[in-house]
């Protein structure tokens with residue numbers, strides 16, 4: 307089909323879909339059609355100009371900080387994509403896993419034009435915010451997507467032609483999206499292919515970085531492709547497959563959800579080649595594969611050049627679940643898939659949100675969205691409109707075209723209502739009605755819209771006690787508490803040493819070759835950790851940030867409040883007793899990092915120095 311006839315077909319498709327409410331099958335691909343339908347269900351008005359304001363610059367800096375590793379890994383491909391597409395004037399874009407644009411590299415003229423439709427850093431290009439578009443739709447579909455001209459949901463975006471591919475980490479979690487966008491009037495013939503190749507490179511590099519120090523098995527049918535981004539990469543823990551890249555999934559023919567389930571002997575027949583060696587392996591179909599095994603020991607032994615800049619610490623470790631949590635997760639997934647809501651109870655920091663996200667990842671609704679609402683963080687005056695949405699002109703200050711609300715945004719996916727115990731009583735009744743009737747009526751009138759989402763609610767309050775105290779409605783309680791999971795406080799767990807070792811490794815300690823000595827580990831494991839995971843992870847991040855590469859952390863390096871007999875020693879005397887300016891500085895930074903849960907920006911602000919100075923002093 308040439309372009310003018312395909313444009314004509316698209317105009318007819320739009321007319322039929324938007325004006326006549328028909329399904330224009332055959333005129334537009336199913337991916338686009340399904341996306342349009344999702345946008346309609348969200349209440350987005352295709353003819354309107356979407357209000358897409360970038361987040362404030364301080365929030366963008368924070369976003370950049372959070373995705374520093376991803377940005378660094380993707381930079382070469384962003385530059386290369388832009389260079390390859392230079393003739394077409396297209397721009398290369400990187401977004402985070404939520405669709406927020408992190409970087410845009412390209413031709414100044416088109417950058418300018420793109421900025422007019424808000425295709426610039428700090429603006430969300432998720433489908434919920436921006437309608438059908440390559441970035442948002444690739445995030446929903448979890449696969450590469452092309453969206454050209456009038457296939458975009460919103461009229462003003464017709465000027466764009468975009469090709470995007472999601473980027474997955476070795477555990478199958480979305481890390482971000484790479485996109486190439488240009489003018490719809492220019493042909494971008496190989497755009498999607500270029501983006502896919504670039505993502506291949508990125509995922510390969512991400513895998514190397516995340517799994518550095520682990521024993522990685524590389525294989526391919528063709529020996530010449532071993533060591534290239536086309537090779538399959540696999541990591542086993544014991545006998546279980548815990549990480550893989552897309553090529554491995556393709557080779558063995560299963561999806562990310564099989565990670566953690568498949569065993570070595572289900573994939574391969576015969577033993578691995580020796581560590582650090584090449585050899586032959588047979589897969590379970592009997593096909594011969596060329597394989598290479600990177601021994602963990604060999605990799606760790608490679609000395610880090612002194613001048614190598616330290617990679618930033620991951621903000622959060624990969625979730626760690628013990629056997630009990632794994633069993634809770636498996637049970638909760640079955641219940642959730644049978645449409646039974648789950649209530650998570652546990653003290654602050656016990657990982658309720660982490661648990662809920664993992665539930666989503668393992669559930670039948672994993673491909674659809676995860677919408678998290680913190681009922682305690684939303685001001686009471688806003689919570690109603692945020693949750694239930696509002697009709698056009700419902701109240702002063704409302705957006706002209708109204709808003710669908712978070713309950714409708716969760717349609718098809720999972721709604722996570724955090725701190726539900728803090729929801730005002732009047733709203734509890736409204737929420738109950740939605741859960742019973744499975745439809746939402748926006749504030750200020752309008753017709754009720756059907757919603758279908760899996761519900762996970764959480765609270766650190768004892769909701770049963772709140773019902774007895776009449777601060778929580780019993781009928782809502784019985785509705786949401788059909789299946790309850792109690793997340794244990796860390797002080798109740800006997801496996802704290804093992805947990806600390808796993809978190810320590812996951813935070814990058816193996817990559818930097820920083821060890822905790824036995825006494826330090828025992829001291830950390832003996833703590834009660836009233837802030838639970840949040841406090842423990844914050845402390846481990848601080849220790850790692852301050853440790854030299856290839857070193858051992860001992861008890862003397864632990865924050866004073868954690869050091870056995872000195873546990874109750876106030877901060878000031880320990881600072882006063884420090885030996886040198888360097889030691890003083892080190893202690894002050896350590897205290898600040900611990901107080902800010904390992905957030906370096908916040909710790910730098912606390913000390914009144916810039917973030918770059920803080921980093922420099924950490925080197």
Ligand SMILES: Nc1ncnc2c1ncn2[C@@H]1O[C@H](COP(=O)(O)OP(=O)(O)OP(=O)(O)O)[C@@H](O)[C@H]1O
Pocket residue numbers: 621622623624625626627652653654655656657658659660661724766839840843
């Ligand atoms: N199972 C886990 N494995 C690794 N890290 C975890 C785990 N659970 C929680 N964490 C860490 O602890 C932090 C707090 O977790 P999360 O926000 O899920 O706790 P919460 O119980 O929802 O807290 P709150 O009640 O205060 O909202 C997370 O940022 C994460 O880094």
